[in-house]
Amino acid sequence: xxxxxxxxxEEDSSGIxxxxxxxxxxxxxxxxxxxxxxxxxxxxxxxxxxxxxIVAAVAEMGYLHRGFEKxxxxxxxxxxxxxxxxxNYLSAIMNNIGFAKAVEKMLGITIPERAKVIRVIxxxxxxxxxHLVCVGxxxxxxxxxxxxxxxxxxxxxxxxxxxxxxxxxxxxNYIRIGGLSRDTYxxxxxxxLDVCDEILxxxxxxxxxxxxxxxxLDRTQNVxxxxxxxxxxxxxxxxxxRACGIDYDLRKVEPYYDYETYDFDVIVGTKGDxxxxxxxxxxxxxxxxxxxxxxxxxxxxxxxxTDDKRVALPPKIHTYGxxxxxxxxxxIIMHGIQPPLSEVYDYTESSNGELGFHIISDGGQYxxxxxxxxxxxxxxxxxxxLIEGGMIADAIATLGTINIIAGELDx
Amino acid sequence: MNNQNLIETIKIKHIEDIINYYExxxxxxxxxxxxxxxxxxxxxxxxxxxxxxxxxxxxSIDYSQFPxxxxxxxxxxxxxxxxxxxxxxxxxxxxxxxNPEIDSIHDFYKNANWLEREAWDQMGIKFKGHPNLxxxxxxxxxxxxxxxxxxxxxxxxWLSEPDDLMDEMEKRLKEKGIIR
Amino acid sequence: xxxxxFNPNEQLPYITTTRxxxxxxxxxxxxxxxxxxxxxxxxxxMGVVSSVFDISRFGAELVRFSPRQSDLLIxxxxxxxxxxxxxxxxxxxxxxxxxxISMGVCASSGGFYNNYCTMQGxxxxxxxxxYIAGCPPRPEAILDAVLKIQEKIENPHKTPPAQxxxxxxxxxx
Numbered sequence: 021x022x023x024x025x026x027x028x029x030e031e032d033s034s035g036i037x038x039x040x041x042x043x044x045x046x047x048x049x050x051x052x053x054x055x056x057x058x059x060x061x062x063x064x065x066x067x068x069x070x071x072x073x074i075v076a077a078v079a080e081m082g083y084l085h086r087g088f089e090k091x092x093x094x095x096x097x098x099x100x101x102x103x104x105x106x107x108n109y110l111s112a113i114m115n116n117i118g119f120a121k122a123v124e125k126m127l128g129i130t131i132p133e134r135a136k137v138i139r140v141i142x143x144x145x146x147x148x149x150x151h152l153v154c155v156g157x158x159x160x161x162x163x164x165x166x167x168x169x170x171x172x173x174x175x176x177x178x179x180x181x182x183x184x185x186x187x188x189x190x191x192x193n194y195i196r197i198g199g200l201s202r203d204t205y206x207x208x209x210x211x212x213l214d215v216c217d218e219i220l221x222x223x224x225x226x227x228x229x230x231x232x233x234x235x236x237l238d239r240t241q242n243v244x245x246x247x248x249x250x251x252x253x254x255x256x257x258x259x260x261x262r263a264c265g266i267d268y269d270l271r272k273v274e275p276y277y278d279y280e281t282y283d284f285d286v287i288v289g290t291k292g293d294x295x296x297x298x299x300x301x302x303x304x305x306x307x308x309x310x311x312x313x314x315x316x317x318x319x320x321x322x323x324x325x326t327d328d329k330r331v332a333l334p335p336k337i338h339t340y341g342x343x344x345x346x347x348x349x350x351x352i353i354m355h356g357i358q359p360p361l362s363e364v365y366d367y368t369e370s371s372n373g374e375l376g377f378h379i380i381s382d383g384g385q386y387x388x389x390x391x392x393x394x395x396x397x398x399x400x401x402x403x404x405x406l407i408e409g410g411m412i413a414d415a416i417a418t419l420g421t422i423n424i425i426a427g428e429l430d431x
Numbered sequence: 432m433n434n435q436n437l438i439e440t441i442k443i444k445h446i447e448d449i450i451n452y453y454e455x456x457x458x459x460x461x462x463x464x465x466x467x468x469x470x471x472x473x474x475x476x477x478x479x480x481x482x483x484x485x486x487x488x489x490x491s492i493d494y495s496q497f498p499x500x501x502x503x504x505x506x507x508x509x510x511x512x513x514x515x516x517x518x519x520x521x522x523x524x525x526x527x528x529x530n531p532e533i534d535s536i537h538d539f540y541k542n543a544n545w546l547e548r549e550a551w552d553q554m555g556i557k558f559k560g561h562p563n564l565x566x567x568x569x570x571x572x573x574x575x576x577x578x579x580x581x582x583x584x585x586x587x588x589w590l591s592e593p594d595d596l597m598d599e600m601e602k603r604l605k606e607k608g609i610i611r
Numbered sequence: 612x613x614x615x616x617f618n619p620n621e622q623l624p625y626i627t628t629t630r631x632x633x634x635x636x637x638x639x640x641x642x643x644x645x646x647x648x649x650x651x652x653x654x655x656x657m658g659v660v661s662s663v664f665d666i667s668r669f670g671a672e673l674v675r676f677s678p679r680q681s682d683l684l685i686x687x688x689x690x691x692x693x694x695x696x697x698x699x700x701x702x703x704x705x706x707x708x709x710x711x712i713s714m715g716v717c718a719s720s721g722g723f724y725n726n727y728c729t730m731q732g733x734x735x736x737x738x739x740x741x742y743i744a745g746c747p748p749r750p751e752a753i754l755d756a757v758l759k760i761q762e763k764i765e766n767p768h769k770t771p772p773a774q775x776x777x778x779x780x781x782x783x784x
Contacts, residue, residue, distance in 0.1 A: 047604075047609070049597075049600070051596075053697070054694065054697055055647060055676075055697060055701055056676065057676030057677075061648075061649060061650070061653070062649050062694060064596075066596045066597075066599075066600055068600060068603075068604060068609075075604075075607065075609055076600065076603045076604050076607055076609065077603075078596055078599045078600050078603055080594070080596060081567065081568070082566075082567055082568040082569065082570070082693055083649070083691060083693050083694045083697075084649055084650055084688070084689060084691060084694075085568040085569065085691055085693065085728050086689055086691065086724045086726075086728065086729055087577070087584075087724060087726035087727060087728050087729065089553075089578060090577060090578060090584055090726055090727070091584075091724065091726055094584065102723070103723075106650070106651055109650065109651035109654060110654065125456055126456070153654070168661075169661065169662055172657070172658065172661040172662075172663075173661065173662060173663065175658075176658065176661070176663045179658075189655075189747075189749070190651055190654060190655060190747050191651065191746060191747065250541070252484050252485050252514065253484070253485075253540055253541040253542070254541045254542045255485055255486055255487060255540070255542040266514070268514055273517055274517070361498065361499065362455060362456070363455065363508075364455070364456050364458075365458060365488075365508075365510060365521065374487070376487065376488060376510075378488065378490045378508065378510075380492060382496075382497055382498055383498065388496075388497060389490075389492050389493075391488070391490045393487060393488040393510075397542075397545065398542050401541065401542045401544070401545045402541070404603075408607075426649065426650065427650055427651065430568060431568075569693070569728065570692060570693040577727050577728070582727070584725075584726050584727060585725060585726060585727065586727055587692065587727055587728075588692065588727065589692055589695070590692050590693055590695060590696060591696065592696050593693075593696050593697055
């Protein structure tokens with residue numbers, strides 16, 4: 021049974037009237053350059069100001085274009101996975117899952133149950149830390165500095181868990197094509213349950229500080245409103261689209277990895293302004309915690325890697341025992357994974373929206389073409405429309421709500 | 432709708448524009464002629480049973496080193512999605528090697544503006560009628576199209592000074608009616 | 612250096628020292644970093660500034676995002692050719708004395724992006740004092756780099772031990 025939660029807003033807005041009868045023809049150009057303190061990476065906006073209001077804005081990107089797609093064409097499939105880590109570096113495991121899922125679809129292999137459940141748990145943990153950074157840094161831009169510490173302290177605890185599991189805090193490289201790279205450590209379930217309680221506490225504190233705060237409400241309600249038709253036309257998906265009033269979540273509409281058997285709600289906003297976008301993310305953290313708790317109950321012992329001979333290394337007893345195991349091992353290491361000659365487009369619901377990979381294989385060990393569909397690109401394309409007519413301070417606050425990660429935007 | 436009904440509905444109006452269609456991994460791919468892209472996209476967007484409101488992605492491909500022979504060197508794949516009916520389709524186009532050009536669809540979908548700029552920047556495919564076809568990912572002094580198969584991966588190009596952006600800003604101010 | 616004339620009945624004690632030592636003591640304990648963060652390493656830098664790995668223990672608490680108000684430039688993340696002129700402009704706008712930390716492998720040598728758009732190290736365009744390896748480096752490594760900058764400020768003419776010396780890079784463009 022699925023229930024929708026609608027955020028109720030206060031109807032009262034600030035009521036400040038700006039003078040509209042002043043005739044001025046002075047336009048000043050201010051460049052909010054690639055190196056700026058809003059902590060959101062290398063984005064550049066050239067604004068034309070009339071007083072303090074922005075009359076026209078031009079956005080530029082590409083300052084972090086690192087050539088991910090061309091690099092994938094000269095590396096075997098397994099070696100492309102560290103490159104996908106650095107796309108959305110705040111939720112690295114979700115990018116790994118997106119890429120591995122597309123290659124597994126090409127090969128037609130299904131991963132074992134335990135691997136599916138651990139993928140769901142780590143994906144939801146990554147979604148939580150991405151939303152915490154987005155909300156924390158966004159509130160710093162608005163001026164509410166205390167929430168930054170609340171969200172970052174909890175993130176350090178999640179990083180401890182991820183470090184024990186994967187080996188690295190940020191760029192995890194945990195997913196392999198066909199399953200996972202290593203199993204969980206003893207004590208994993210208890211630590212995840214403890215950190216879930218601390219996450220809920222931190223979210224509660226952030227909510228208590230902001231939900232009735234007059235300054236916060238004045239700065240975010242009815243600011244940078246976008247209509248539902250415009251949002252769909254720009255290709256928005258994820259929390260930014262759900263804040264405009266439609267309950268479109270790929271985990272419910274086109275489910276994968278047994279998401280239809282988990283019980284969670286889809287958070288929907290009403291107006292499509294900054295307040296909705298921030299609060300949709302905050303409430304989604306609670307839904308992710310619900311999913312993690314349900315998934316932990318399903319964790320049963322079992323294999324973590326499929327035993328399909330095309331992708332999985334054979335157990336050592338076969339590698340050293342008989343000639344077929346040795347040949348299998350040799351072929352996978354030297355010639356890599358070789359999917360059949362085809363094209364596939366596969367997608368997952370990442371923390372920003374629909375993250376898709378279009379992979380073309382020519383039958384060899386290197387992909388012929390990899391294209392990543394970044395959700396931040398679609399969000400940023402609407403940015404000039406969002407800020408025109410507002411003030412510069414609102415522009416900086418809006419930049420935080422649409423959660424642009426420069427690594428994913430420029431690839 | 433499943434893929435069979437989709438292709439039958441598209442064939443009602445545009446049987447002469449479709450060259451080929453096939454299903455791959457459960458996903459419907461329709462190959463059309465490049466000249467009819469605008470008619471087909473407007474039909475797909477406005478028809479009540481199809482209603483493809485969102486352009487998900489625009490992928491540009493260079494088939495020059497592909498083992499299978501394709502009817503042109505360059506390919507484009509428009510991925511479309513419908514939110515009301517929950518179905519997807521991929522429209523494919525093949526373009527020749529010399530002078531690859533196709534009409535722009537920036538007035539149907541607002542994100543097509545930047546997606547087509549990226550296809551021009553990385554692959555060199557021109558979009559006729561695009562308001563602002565300039566580079567988006569590489570810097571403005573870059574020569575060549577890096578994602579083509581004949582561009583070596585380590586040919587580096589330095590930049591001497593950053594872009595001014597005033598030409599784009601003047602166009603935007605004129606659109607808004609603030610100057611002249 | 613020494614304390615002279617500690618006779619509280621007659622006059623106050625005074626300390627003799629050199630001007631360089633006092634200036635170095637002041638500069639190294641109050642570094643104002645400017646994080647030029649582009650990519651994933653900027654997130655680790657945010658983790659260093661937060662309260663678990665505290666960088667304000669070493670005096671470098673006030674992150675100033677303006678080059679005119681800071682003296683330590685921390686380049687955290689990949690620098691592409693499109694970003695190069697902007698980094699050079701920011702470095703030129705900082706006033707002397709200034710130090711540069713190149714954080715992560717992408718800023719030190721291009722990382723694993725050996726392609727047409729990534730600059731293979733920022734030392735092609737600006738001089739670097741300390742390089743940190745790691746992708747991304749652990750927060751303790753960044754604190755170690757700040758300590759090395761402090762040692763360098765104290766003894767600017769001392770050569771580092773042989774294992775930390777970096778050979779002059781060869782540019783083959």
